[in-house]
Amino acid sequence: xxxxxxxxxxxxxxxxxxxxxxxxxxxxxxxxxxxxxxxxxxxxxxxxxxxxxxxxxxxxxxxxxxxxxxxxxxxxxxxxxxxxxx
Amino acid sequence: xxxxxxxxxxxxxxxxxxxxxxxxxxxxxxxxxxxxxxxxxxxxxxxxxxxxxxxxxxxxxxxxxxxxxxxxxxxxxxxxxxxxxxxxxxxxxxxxxxxxxxxxxxxxxxxxxxxxxxxxxxxxxxxxxxxxxxxxxxxxxxxxxxxxxxxxxxxxxxxxxxxxxxxxxxxxxxxxxxxxxxxxxxxxxxxxxxxxxxxxxxxxxxxxxxxxxxxxxxxxxxxxxxxxxxxxxxxxxxxxxxxxxxxxxxxxxxxxxxxxxxxxxxxxxxxxxxxxxxxxxxxxxxxxxxxxxxxxxxxxxxxxxxxxxxxxxxxxxxxxxxxxxxxxxxxxxxxxxxxxxxxxx
Numbered sequence: 284x285x286x287x288x289x290x291x292x293x294x295x296x297x298x299x300x301x302x303x304x305x306x307x308x309x310x311x312x313x314x315x316x317x318x319x320x321x322x323x324x325x326x327x328x329x330x331x332x333x334x335x336x337x338x339x340x341x342x343x344x345x346x347x348x349x350x351x352x353x354x355x356x357x358x359x360x361x362x363x364x365x366x367x368x369x
Numbered sequence: 370x371x372x373x374x375x376x377x378x379x380x381x382x383x384x385x386x387x388x389x390x391x392x393x394x395x396x397x398x399x400x401x402x403x404x405x406x407x408x409x410x411x412x413x414x415x416x417x418x419x420x421x422x423x424x425x426x427x428x429x430x431x432x433x434x435x436x437x438x439x440x441x442x443x444x445x446x447x448x449x450x451x452x453x454x455x456x457x458x459x460x461x462x463x464x465x466x467x468x469x470x471x472x473x474x475x476x477x478x479x480x481x482x483x484x485x486x487x488x489x490x491x492x493x494x495x496x497x498x499x500x501x502x503x504x505x506x507x508x509x510x511x512x513x514x515x516x517x518x519x520x521x522x523x524x525x526x527x528x529x530x531x532x533x534x535x536x537x538x539x540x541x542x543x544x545x546x547x548x549x550x551x552x553x554x555x556x557x558x559x560x561x562x563x564x565x566x567x568x569x570x571x572x573x574x575x576x577x578x579x580x581x582x583x584x585x586x587x588x589x590x591x592x593x594x595x596x597x598x599x600x601x602x603x604x605x606x607x608x609x610x611x612x613x614x615x616x617x618x619x620x621x622x623x624x625x626x627x628x629x630x631x632x633x634x635x636x637x638x639x640x641x642x643x644x645x646x647x648x649x650x651x652x653x654x655x656x657x658x659x660x661x662x663x664x665x666x667x668x669x670x671x672x673x674x675x676x677x678x679x680x681x682x683x684x685x686x687x688x689x690x691x692x693x694x695x696x697x698x699x700x701x702x703x704x705x706x707x708x709x710x711x712x713x714x
Contacts, residue, residue: 335561335564336564336595339561339595339597340496342597343597344496349597351557352557352561354560359561
């Protein structure tokens with residue numbers, strides 16, 4: 284994983300959630316986001332299938348912004364920008 | 370409209386206390402008022418009205434208090450979402466109806482009439498909900514509650530195609546559906562929408578943009594929820610309509626009759642269906658049986674006056690999407706029974 288996004292912004296955290304089932308992958312994503320400051324970027328690696336079907340939806344529902352989605356082999360990298368709690 | 374007068378006379382509704390004396394006349398009248406005779410002589414179960422299963426905490430507390438004071442401290446949630454208070458003495462009916470009524474808790478109904486509508490949580494706070502099922506079930510109950518029909522008439526509102534409320538088993542079911550639209554300029558070709566679709570309705574086209582197969586799209590909206598970039602948005606939200614379903618001793622799966630019917634036509638669909646049912650149904654005959662006996666086409670003709678080209682045709686129902694969400698448990702599974710048991714015939 285790179286430590287900068289395509290616009291050169293620093294990626295503050297990375298979690299590899301390949302092999303982590305639902306809903307623990309979302310729980311871990313959420314807990315990590317809670318430790319971060321608004322505007323910071325978190326990169327998560329998610330399996331295809333249930334994980335990539337469910338986690339992005341939960342990220343959106345919580346009000347965070349998905350900046351970029353990139354295929355990584357059979358998995359996906361999700362770049363999430365933490366937003367302030369509404 | 371004479372059935373409105375009938376409602377005034379026969380059902381408890383908001384002023385159950387006033388009508389309770391006439392309701393005591395015979396068992397059918399008791400049931401019309403939501404008072405169900407128990408196997409214990411002199412005891413009745415009182416069914417409380419809660420369209421969509423929604424109650425204020427004040428009403429819920431009052432129901433609990435009444436159950437403790439006049440019943441045996443228990444409440445049963447009916448399978449159609451009505452809180453029922455069993456073990457009420459006939460002699461206490463007046464007091465019970467009055468004490469419930471003080472906080473606006475009305476009595477439901479039983480028997481051969483429009484029943485309290487059921488609904489899922491809908492779009493108000495459920496992430497999957499597409500339609501405001503709670504408000505529609507409240508409006509439908511307010512408008513049609515207690516109106517007489519040849520047999521019982523149960524309506525329900527499901528907020529999406531997950532159909533937690535089981536539209537196919539209701540006399541008239543409304544199911545939320547959404548038609549997604551691609552906003553190509555927002556698309557980053559990430560492919561999440563294609564991944565989210567469980568019905569092979571989305572594929573990545575030659576220009577990397579998602580391409581939709583409308584004959585396969587079951588209108589669930591998963592692709593809209595999956596898209597991070599607002600490239601997949603709702604073009605149209607409406608109701609799929611299922612008519613003639615029921616459970617009971619002789620279950621009947623509903624006919625899918627219309628799709629993408631807008632909110633503003635919902636009450637007209639109910640009224641048209643009830644009028645058609647009253648016109649064609651024999652006493653004691655459920656809508657599904659009337660449709661089988663008279664034919665679904667006369668009803669479809671009546672419905673067309675309300676929903677126009679949103680009426681489903683035989684060609685529509687031949688599409689894979691309808692087979693996926695409707696026929697899978699029926700026609701498609703019969704061949705799977707195979708030869709077992711055939712030799713004995």
